[in-house]
Amino acid sequence: MLVHLKGLLTPDELRRIRATLQAPDAPWIDGRASAGAQAALVKRNEQLAQDSAQAATLRDIVLGALRRDALFFSAALPRRIYNPLFNRYRPEAPTYGAHIDGAVLHSHSDGQWVRTDVSCTVFLTDPDEYDGGELIIHDTFGVQRVKLPAGDAVLYPGTSLHAVSPVTRGARLASFLWIESMVRHDEQRRLLFELDMNLLKLRQQLGETPETTALTGVYHNLLRQWATP
Ligand code: NI
16 A cells, blocks of 8 residues: 655755755765665665764654644554664666565664655755656556655665666655554555545535444454554
8 A cells, every 4th residue: 555645854854954954064984784685785875874863853854744644644553663764876876676565664763663665855955956767666557667856755665676766867865664553454455544544524515424334343353463662
């Protein structure tokens, strides 16, 4: 399941993040520093040094935006979040070939181990600011190519093979992170998400009815069966 989170960041948050990442003293390092052996072979990008003051500040902005986003909560059912990281692709360091992310990652900011059930990319530059740089996701329904407006984000299953196509002009800035979900399996999360979204629409159309109350009970009883809080 792919989910598009529109306007995850406010214009002000986006401005602050971009100003920090585009400042001359931003500590960009070789992206291979954080890649496993297979991924390092195909990774050619830059990342903001994780232990820098800049990374700590920007991380908090992204986490704050995720925490207030109801669609994010419904789609990911987050249990733990791996500290958001920041990357840059430009013609000098343009691409990340096909790979699958590590299954369990150690989060530097809070020392937790996080199982990567859901992946998230937050776009920080607009599509017209760079050529290429599409997030290519091999989903069960085929190949999806994702390039979103700045401030928007996409959620996709951590199990997916994915890549970033080469950037041939400009610079693509993004934040990326992983979520360990209360509901481990993508299929179960998808069913809960569909039920939740359709209940929302039914309530808008009809208000609260005995049927919406009953279906809300079904949602919670499924969540009770499947969730590990
Ligand atoms: Ni990846």
